[in-house]
Amino acid sequence: MLEVENINVFYGEAQALSDVSFQVGEGEIVTLVGSNGAGKTTVLNTISGLLTPKSGSIHLNGVRLDRLPAHRIVELGVVQIPEGRRLWPNMTVLENLELGAYIRQARAARKESLRWVFQLFPRLEERKYQLAGTLSGGEQQMLAIARGLLARPKLLMLDEPSLGLAPFLVREVFETIQEINRQGVTILLVEQNVHLALGIARRGYVLETGRIVLSGSGRELLENPHVQKAYLGL
Amino acid sequence: MTLNLAILFVSAVLVAGVYATMSYGLALIFGVMKVINLSHAGAIMLGAYVAYVLIVGLKMNPFIAAVVVVPPLFFLLGILLERVFVRPVRKAPPIASLLLLFGVWLMMQNIAYIIWTGEVRTITTPYTMMRFNLGAVPINVNRLAVFLVGVFTLLALHQFMTRTYLGKAIRATAQDSAAAKLAGINTDQIDMVAFGLGTALAGMAGALTALIYAFDPNFGGSYMLKSFCIVVLGGVESFLGVALGSLILALAETLSVLWIRAGLQDFVSFVILVLALLVMPGGLPELFQRRFAVRQR
Ligand SMILES: Nc1ncnc2c1ncn2[C@@H]1O[C@H](COP(=O)(O)OP(=O)(O)OP(=O)(O)O)[C@@H](O)[C@H]1O
Ligand SMILES: [Mg+2]
Numbered sequence: 001m002l003e004v005e006n007i008n009v010f011y012g013e014a015q016a017l018s019d020v021s022f023q024v025g026e027g028e029i030v031t032l033v034g035s036n037g038a039g040k041t042t043v044l045n046t047i048s049g050l051l052t053p054k055s056g057s058i059h060l061n062g063v064r065l066d067r068l069p070a071h072r073i074v075e076l077g078v079v080q081i082p083e084g085r086r087l088w089p090n091m092t093v094l095e096n097l098e099l100g101a102y103i104r105q106a107r108a109a110r111k112e113s114l115r116w117v118f119q120l121f122p123r124l125e126e127r128k129y130q131l132a133g134t135l136s137g138g139e140q141q142m143l144a145i146a147r148g149l150l151a152r153p154k155l156l157m158l159d160e161p162s163l164g165l166a167p168f169l170v171r172e173v174f175e176t177i178q179e180i181n182r183q184g185v186t187i188l189l190v191e192q193n194v195h196l197a198l199g200i201a202r203r204g205y206v207l208e209t210g211r212i213v214l215s216g217s218g219r220e221l222l223e224n225p226h227v228q229k230a231y232l233g234l
Numbered sequence: 235m236t237l238n239l240a241i242l243f244v245s246a247v248l249v250a251g252v253y254a255t256m257s258y259g260l261a262l263i264f265g266v267m268k269v270i271n272l273s274h275a276g277a278i279m280l281g282a283y284v285a286y287v288l289i290v291g292l293k294m295n296p297f298i299a300a301v302v303v304v305p306p307l308f309f310l311l312g313i314l315l316e317r318v319f320v321r322p323v324r325k326a327p328p329i330a331s332l333l334l335l336f337g338v339w340l341m342m343q344n345i346a347y348i349i350w351t352g353e354v355r356t357i358t359t360p361y362t363m364m365r366f367n368l369g370a371v372p373i374n375v376n377r378l379a380v381f382l383v384g385v386f387t388l389l390a391l392h393q394f395m396t397r398t399y400l401g402k403a404i405r406a407t408a409q410d411s412a413a414a415k416l417a418g419i420n421t422d423q424i425d426m427v428a429f430g431l432g433t434a435l436a437g438m439a440g441a442l443t444a445l446i447y448a449f450d451p452n453f454g455g456s457y458m459l460k461s462f463c464i465v466v467l468g469g470v471e472s473f474l475g476v477a478l479g480s481l482i483l484a485l486a487e488t489l490s491v492l493w494i495r496a497g498l499q500d501f502v503s504f505v506i507l508v509l510a511l512l513v514m515p516g517g518l519p520e521l522f523q524r525r526f527a528v529r530q531r
Contacts, residue, residue, distance in 0.1 A: 071418045
């Protein structure tokens with residue numbers, strides 16, 4: 001479904017990604033793990049069109065994504081839930097959700113999508129008219145995910161959804177991600193919480209200083225000695 | 235004395251309506267694009283001249299000219315300015331767009347000198363001298379109409395910003411433009427609309443102001459200063475803030491005539507601007523928040 005081939009991405013002179021390649025298949029949960037500054041967010045922002053690779057290519061079902069403007073990539077069904085939620089703080093929960101359904105095809109399905117996300121996150125329905133900036137951290141993460149779903153994604157990319165959440169909330173969020181996947185949405189999950197991410201992913205990639213150093217099934221990576229030593233503290 | 239104060243107060247409120255219109259234009263562009271639009275002054279000035287041509291030259295009804303004809307024309311002008319002067323330097327440091335837009339202002343002034351010379355112009359309308367008495371306070375019909383137009387414009391804009399998809403997309407872009415892009419909002423288009431709307435408001439404010447005051451090609455500079463002052467007082471994101479800021483500035487200016495020469499009124503806005511920047515860089519909203527936070531504790 002998504003094919004990233006040998007992308008090289010720079011911030012000014014500094015190279016952040018070197019020859020990064022990976023694939024995400026239809027219906028999969030794929031995770032990209034790595035420590036701080038490895039380049040995970042850079043990968044997602046490049047796919048989303050916020051950054052342009054100097055070389056390499058990104059295709060979605062054969063359609064070339066790199067060099068398309070960000071809003072066109074959303075229209076093609078690739079939606080990112082950014083690191084740190086990035087909600088619109090001075091808008092209500094409902095307004096945030098409505099704007100999640102900004103693109104044309106999503107707007108038509110808005111009512112139905114709202115029902116869907118309120119079913120996934122009943123707490124959001126109770127807080128419809130509250131300003132997003134006043135939600136708790138957990139609620140904000142739910143809203144960020146819900147807002148992404150309102151765009152009716154084919155491929156949903158989540159950037160560290162567990163960041164800053166209490167352990168029981170992290171489990172809840174991961175369960176929701178699996179539930180969303182079961183309902184037919186392909187998932188690309190970026191995480192530092194390597195244990196949990198590899199636990200739910202069909203396949204995974206390990207990113208270190210801008211390069212993919214390991215790849216395999218979730219199970220394989222969990223058992224890999226390097227992963228165990230560097231990321232699982234075993 | 236109380237009568238005098240009442241008269242001053244009413245005249246301050248009446249002038250605040252048009253202040254709010256022009257400041258909102260500046261705030262909108264800054265909020266969405268983080269660009270300080272120094273061509274704002276030029277748009278205010280050109281708005282006055284276009285109104286002059288329409289009303290004095292073509293004998294158009296003054297309010298139709300200012301409200302129906304000028305805003306769409308200046309919306310298009312704003313879009314043109316954004317495409318030609320702002321977009322190419324969006325990725326450059328902010329000083330680039332600042333200087334370019336300053337250049338645009340100078341160009342506008344020179345064009346006005348060439349077309350209309352430096353002569354001071356006035357627009358006299360059937361309403362100019364009309365007045366009625368509210369109790370003992372005389373109210374000029376022209377100024378009241380200008381005030382009402384300003385207030386209605388802001389109310390209409392408020393509806394637009396809170397009820398329509400496009401309005402919400404503009405607010406979302408102002409609050410977090412990367413998040414807006416990730417929601418599929420074409421922020422280039424939003425920038426264009428914001429610059430168009432901001433320029434339309436400036437043009438309209440200029441046309442309305444020209445119905446009250448005399449103007450020449452330098453007209454606009456002091457109004458831009460006032461707009462900066464109001465935006466600093468009121469913050470860029472809140473209608474209420476802009477309205478309050480306008481009222482405070484208008485009151486301060488009007489009351490200042492009790493102590494200083496009328497010609498020094500611009501000095502008042504400058505002093506308020508400096509004080510506001512020093513004492514409360516986040517404007518009134520921050521001040522309220524701070525007091526609220528203290529009370530909560
Ligand atoms: N806007 C930027 N300008 C310059 N360098 C940047 C910028 N953003 C990221 N970088 C650099 O690029 C590298 C990769 O950053 P990135 O944010 O992609 O890492 P990450 O894996 O998402 O890290 P984290 O887990 O901390 O979010 C880092 O060295 C970072 O300092
Ligand atoms: Mg990151």
